[in-house]
Amino acid sequence: MATRKKTAPAPVSCPDCDGKGETSETVRVGARKGRATDNRQTALCLTCLGTGEAPADGE
Numbered sequence: 001m002a003t004r005k006k007t008a009p010a011p012v013s014c015p016d017c018d019g020k021g022e023t024s025e026t027v028r029v030g031a032r033k034g035r036a037t038d039n040r041q042t043a044l045c046l047t048c049l050g051t052g053e054a055p056a057d058g059e
């Protein structure tokens with residue numbers, strides 16, 4: 001008989017920022033060329049609003 005542990009649901013890491021709460025993207029210059037620069041832009045993750053947890057469904 002298998003024993004199933006009852007665990008509290010762990011918070012799901014935000015898929016967009018991987019639980020970091022912020023996203024960093026390489027700044028690209030030029031819409032067409034899309035040349036990557038050394039500049040990186042860190043921005044608050046808009047998906048989880050910086051919490052690093054995936055937002056609950058239904059909201």
Ligand SMILES: [Zn+2]
Binds near residue numbers: 015052053
């Ligand atoms: Zn996020």
